[in-house]
Amino acid sequence: MSVQMLTQYFTQYGAIFVFVIVLLEYMNLPGFPAGVIMPLAGIWAAKGAISFPMVMLISVAAGLLGSWILYFFGRLGGDAFFRFYVKKFPKQKGLIEKNMETLRKRGAVGVFLGKLVPMIRTLISIPAGMISMDFGRYTISSALGVLVWNTVFIGAGYFMGDAAFQVFA
Template sequence: MTPLLTAATATEPMGGLAGWAVGLMESLGGPGAALIVGLDNLFPPIPSELVLPLAGFSAGRGTFGLPEALAWTTAGSVAGALIVYWLGLLLGRERTRALLTKIPLVKASDFDRTEAWFAKHGAKAVFLGRMVPIFRSLISLPAGIERMPFWRFLALTTLGSLLWNTLFVGAGYLLGENWHLVDDYAGIFQYVVVAAVVVAIGLFVAVRLRDRRSSGSIQ
């Protein structure tokens, strides 16, 4: 067992995703942290709220320096976001609109309203979205679909990611072997966001079904 894993198990067993993340960072150093954080953009079940404090903890143990941890985790965040952005570019507006209208209860007007909202608030959405669970992984897609200028997207994503990563990496660095406290409290925030998304989807479905019944009764 590595010294980092030995220290971590003094307070909490290191297994599963956390153990895998620490092992990768021990083996690859900063690039390992970048790889894990980048995967968070592609596979939301890999939460940055867990990985980032571990990167800070690793920095505190001397695996790499704190500036290096921030640089590599931010590079990973941006790289993952760019992959999703380019996927949006490949899909394009018309293809995405056509695909969405095939989803039950979704209308073309829903896409049009979302598109209009993004055109007005896209910069804030990309920047702030980097700091919100779930949306952090998704916000790059509409940016690509709507062809937000690449350098603007890159700047907003880098700045938002750097702020978010600094908060969590710094907390892990300062807390040391109690890094898991960051994940515990961040998990509460994530549950709140997930609950809000579920409620919003439920309301959307309820309203759309009500409208469908109303239009059916009129006919």
């Protein structure tokens, strides 16, 4: 997809486009990669089409909603999914159990740090739900991690302009 086409979507759908793409990203669903969309949203803010605080608020709200959905997926159906997964891939069981134990020990700090690591940042919500992490602590640590991650990408677009797209694309 070209930058011109993405720019057209921004123009046509505005903040809703940013929200939906970031939501899909944090739910680990296919869509436009937020690592491309977020710098473009920063460029869009730098050009005055939306305020920087507003685009940050929208992206963090979308990221947090996507994280909550996966948290509740883990809380309500994670054990059944885990049993199914390790039945298919038994060699993964030990590694997954070790990572779950690490998350139990590190708690909210583990979620925050996980939100800063590609691939893990979207999936950390499922095991957090599976271990029934306190929802309030999960929400705060998740929101802070999402804020840091999104600030880096949106801020790059805002401060570096079109050059940011070349870096993250």
